[in-house]
Amino acid sequence: MENLKVNTHAEPTKQELFMRQHLRHHRQIALLRLLLLVLFLIVWEVSARTGVIDSFFFSSPCKVMLLLWEMCKDYSIFGHVGITLFETLVSFLLVFLVSLVTATLLWYSQKLSEILEPYLVVLNSLPKSALAPLFIVWLGTGTKTIIVAGISVAVFGSIISFYTAFRQCDPEKITLIYTLGGSRRDAFHKVVLPASVPLLLSTTKVNIGLALVGVIIGEFLAARRGLGYLIIYGSQVFQLNLVILNVLLLCIIAMGFYKGIQMIEHHIRKKMQL
C-alpha cells in the first residue's frame, strides 16, 4: 500500500489545485440545485398520492406532465405559449424604444424634464393594473390591449431609469467634448450614451420581467389565448392542473428571457470591453 503513495506524476501546482477546487465547488452547487428540484417534485408527488395534500387543489407533477403531453399532442399549448411570448417581446421592444427616445429628449431639454418630472413619478408609482380596464374599453379585447398593458407596466420606470443613467454621466467628460469643439449632440453620442450602457442593460433586464407581468395582467382580463388566459380560465373551472402547468411554464419563460438578456449583455460588454 505504501507504494501507491509514490507519485509518478508531478505534484499538482497550487494553481491547479485551486482550479480543481473551483470546479468541484461549481459542480456541487449545480448538483445540489438539481437535487432540490427533484426532491421537491418527489415530495409533491408522494404527498398527492398518499393523500397528505388534496390533488384536486394542489395537482401533482404527474398530472401536470400528463396535461402538458395532451396539450402538446393537440398543439394547443404552442399557440398559447407563442402568443404570450410574442406579446411580451413586442411590449419589451416598444418599452426599450419609447424609453430610449423619451429619455434622450429629456436629456436634451432640461426644461422638458423639469416639466414632466412629477407626471413621470406619479405614473410610475401608479399600480398599472388599475389602467387595464380602461385599455379594454378604449382598445377592445385582443393583442393590442395586452401589448399596451405590457408596455404600461414597464415604460415609466424605464424612462426614469434611462434618464437617470444619462444624467449620471461625468460632467467633466461632457466638458471635454465641448473643449474639442463638439456640440451637445456630440456629447450625447460620444460620451453620454456609451457611458450609460451598463445601466441601460441592467434596466433592460428588469424591463423584460415587467413586460411579462403586464402581459399576464392583460391576458387575465382581455384575452382568449395566452398563458394568462389559461390561468384565469383554469381557476374559474377549477382545473388546477391547468393553472399550475401554466405557472410552471411562466417560470421557464421568465428564466429564458432573463438568460437571453444576460447573453446579450455579456456580448455587448465583451464587445465594448467594459
Place this chain on the structure above:
Amino acid sequence: MTTPYMLRLQNINYSYHTLHGETNVLKDLSFDVKEGEFVAVVGSSGCGKSTLLSIIAGLLSPESGTIAVNNPDGSLHYPRVGYMLQHDHLFEWRSVYKNVILGLEINHMLTQERINYVNQLLQDYDLEQFRGKRPGELSGGMKQRAALIRTLALDPQLLLLDEPFSALDYQTRLSVSADICRLIRRTGKTMLLITHDLSEAISLADRVIVLSRRPATVKCEIPIHLTLTDDSPLAARNAPEFNSYFNRLWEEIKNGEP
C-alpha cells in the same frame, strides 16, 4: 516692434448669479501671452482660475471685455484652443487610438494628413505599441501623453492646462508634468497653465501671473529665469533662484487683496 502676442485679454469681467445673489469672479482682468511663451497663472483656491480658462476656451462668455488673438484692432476673435483638463478623461470603451482621434472625429477632420500626424505623435510619445489597448492598461504618464495627443491632433494655437496633473500622486506628478511640458515645448506651442502649486508654476513657466482674491484681477507678473544644472524633473526645483521666486510668490498670494 514687439513679439506678436498669441492672446490678449482686456478688461475681462465675469460674475455668476445664484438665488443667493451675485458673485463677482473676475474684475477688469487684463494680460497678454506672447507667441511660444509658457505662462502660469496662480492664485489662492476659489479665486476664479478655472473660470478664466473656461472663458479663454470659449466655454463661457465674459460679461464685458475682449479676448483677442493676433488682431490689434481688438475685435473678438478666439484662438484655436486646446484644453487639458484635470483628469485625462480617456474613454474606457475606446482604444487608445480611438481616444486620440476623438477631436478629429467630432470636427469631421479625419483626413489622411491628420491621421499621419496622430500616428507620428503616437510614435514620438512611445505609445505606438499601445494604440489598440484600452486606457485602463496604460500607466498614469502614458494616459497623460495620450490626452496630450488628443489635444494636439486638432493643431491648437494655444494650449490651456487646467491643473492637468492634479489627479496623479506626487511622484508621478513631478515626472509627468516635466515630461508633458517638455513635449509641448518641443512643438513650440503657446501654453497657459493654471495651478495652485507654486513650485510647479516656477519650475515649468517662463512667466507667472499672480491673481488676487475674488474678484480676481492681475496682482503682479513675475518673469522666471532659472539656472538649470541638469535636465531631470527636479532640476528646476534645485536651481539657486528657485527659493527666492517661491518666497516672492508666497508673499504676493498671502496678501492677495486686490
